Amino acid sequence: MTPDDGASEGLPADGTLLTARGVRSRAALLAAARHLFESKGYANTKIADITEEAGRALGSFYTYFANKEEVLEQMAEDFKSEIDGRLTELDLTSAEPYDVIRNLVSVYWSSCRDHSAELAAIFQASMLDPRFAQRWREIRSDARKNIAAGIRAVGQAGLVQDPDPEATASALGSMMDYFCYVWLIEGGEADRSSLPDDVAIDTMARVFYRTVFAAPEPAPGPGKQ
Amino acid sequence: MTPDDGASEGLPADGTLLTARGVRSRAALLAAARHLFESKGYANTKIADITEEAGRALGSFYTYFANKEEVLEQMAEDFKSEIDGRLTELDLTSAEPYDVIRNLVSVYWSSCRDHSAELAAIFQASMLDPRFAQRWREIRSDARKNIAAGIRAVGQAGLVQDPDPEATASALGSMMDYFCYVWLIEGGEADRSSLPDDVAIDTMARVFYRTVFAAPEPAPGPGKQ
Amino acid sequence: MTPDDGASEGLPADGTLLTARGVRSRAALLAAARHLFESKGYANTKIADITEEAGRALGSFYTYFANKEEVLEQMAEDFKSEIDGRLTELDLTSAEPYDVIRNLVSVYWSSCRDHSAELAAIFQASMLDPRFAQRWREIRSDARKNIAAGIRAVGQAGLVQDPDPEATASALGSMMDYFCYVWLIEGGEADRSSLPDDVAIDTMARVFYRTVFAAPEPAPGPGKQ
Amino acid sequence: MTPDDGASEGLPADGTLLTARGVRSRAALLAAARHLFESKGYANTKIADITEEAGRALGSFYTYFANKEEVLEQMAEDFKSEIDGRLTELDLTSAEPYDVIRNLVSVYWSSCRDHSAELAAIFQASMLDPRFAQRWREIRSDARKNIAAGIRAVGQAGLVQDPDPEATASALGSMMDYFCYVWLIEGGEADRSSLPDDVAIDTMARVFYRTVFAAPEPAPGPGKQ
């Protein structure tokens, strides 16, 4: 669950393998970038900031990455596989549909919380660089498809019909993406600056469930997250 | 803040009145900025791009604006009063709650579509500059409050209870904001690049209505938008 | 005959016309570049050197040129049209073939002497950048063709046959190009560092004449250059 | 300066002897440098390119050379002794002066062809670095002296007088140097990209012979090169 594990040991730009020292440096740079992307934002972070934060010389950055985009690329990759991994582990056979939805929302929220740097950076980059807009579309595409499939399944079960499951999935996905961004990165709304995890999760789950089932969610059992 | 206090015809920074020529130049610059913010994005638009597009000399920009932020400031102001104006004109006393919601969503969608430049710029700027994040929070705050008030009203009518109307309002607002951004600015999702107006509006209205009423929306009558 | 006249008033990168002030600045930068290319060489001259020498700010360079290559491009253009102009003025109907050749060689030598900066820079650049190698080939191509035509004319007059006039023209051209470079730029041979104009011209003319006519040149009359 | 004093097997900078492994590494680096100087040019070749091409680690370069100049220094040395060697082997007592000249030119051409990397690098370096300009002057100095001596001998034989044999030698040397560079390195003239060996050699020999003897060369016998 630490942000630094997983796929990010990575490789230098040219595909060569790294020495132990190299692995350490690369990790230090990624960690520094993550930290800065979160605190100052992707666009406002200079390469020099990253190397300074990592305690490395400016030039060392280029031993491991061709440019700032490549750092984000790497982080986005890790972010996606992390979420994918967590979602795969999820128990989707739960008796209660609401629990399935809540678990799903919960995984998404906590992934975003643990990777707020990545989330912030990807969001930003998607607005600055069309290449990243495309990348971000791809990353979220699986999630959209799964939601749409769920909506369709509910329709085929004869429960509630949705005239355009993909559009609805896009709306629900947008809700989750931006709600997470607002509360985890941007610092909340005008008169409230943060949300407890369970409130955030319940809120998203509620919107999600009601949208799909057009009915009230079951009364809550005792607390979770 | 009267809706027509002359802000958008604009005044120079020092409060002096503009000559007719000045009014024209200022408008040309704003129009150019709008166009560029939409096509290349706020961050990727340089002052020189704006003046070139406007057919003015670089230096003229500074006759009317202190910097790019001020241009956006102005556009945001106009954007907000425009939406506010349209929402005020709205008939909220409609017999059918679904129609109220659909009208509201419809106004939001078409405002965003007609002001995609502003939307794009505000969104982007809110991610680059904390000052604009705050500004954007304020702009959307009224809408959030109204939604929350609506949810509360429904609860008080004894229909459906919502444990945290503000949080839900934030979720619904996030859905609308980002859904509009995705489909009007970013170019849609991975496998669909645009949405007809009525589909977009129906989709948002559906999510909105179901979330608030925890029930299916009424079956659509013929023709819309 | 000053290096700064002619085509080099030029235009800024984007084709816009320059103000009087702009014309002055651009000329100052070109003059500075010319001076530095000659004294330190093209490759060893930094943009900052040029602007410093011209008494301008670093950034001003980019108002007039996209990069160093473009400066040279401009200088090469001027150089070529200058030589072309001088050659066109030449009297080729002289009774004495030797005089024609000597005049031609003389024009070439003095053009190179007056434009040693350009010569040095073009030579250097042609070795560093394939694009300039091509450019330089094109520049000298006319001269080669004229020489070849001359050789062919001599052959058709039944005087001396040359099995490959183009190859010979290339050899004579190479001789002139590099001889000029050696004596005007590089500082001569191991044991002699400069050559009086008339010696240089006589030498090249001799090689040229003897190669074409396979006979001794006429005995020199008095005074020349 | 015996032709085989071991220079090209080389010694490390400090005079220590190399191990067998060291000899192999040094040779690999020289070969890689040769190859790259030829294909990308001296200035465009980085140390890292050389070590990569040689399959060695970057740092290993500095075990054998202090810098890139030293590599070229070494190659220039080899180049010169190679040409000197070939010229010494030449039969200068041939009955026919034209054959002497043709042999000489032929040796020069084939030396340049077999050492095009060295030729390219020396030429380039002589334009970038005054130290190499000097070096290159020295290298070619012997050749110039020999040519001048030949011209003088012809004059003393009462055949043709040359007012400045050294200048003429410089012109003929320039012709050969640059003609070889143009056709062996730069890729020819605008409308022809290569020359068969015998055409190149005949052409240079023709210019050379006619310049020295101010008379047509003897009609060619069969077979050459």
Added chain:
DNA sequence: TATGAATGAGATTTCATTCAT
């Protein structure tokens, strides 16, 4: 007001050389 040239503080990127392992 309008103009567009001038400025210079950044930011990125490259690469020769050093050095710890």
Added chain:
DNA sequence: GATGAATGAAATCTCATTCAT
């Protein structure tokens, strides 16, 4: 000897802002 990561001094280019005309 061999390795390749680390270094940091350049150099290039950008662009918001100022200012003389």
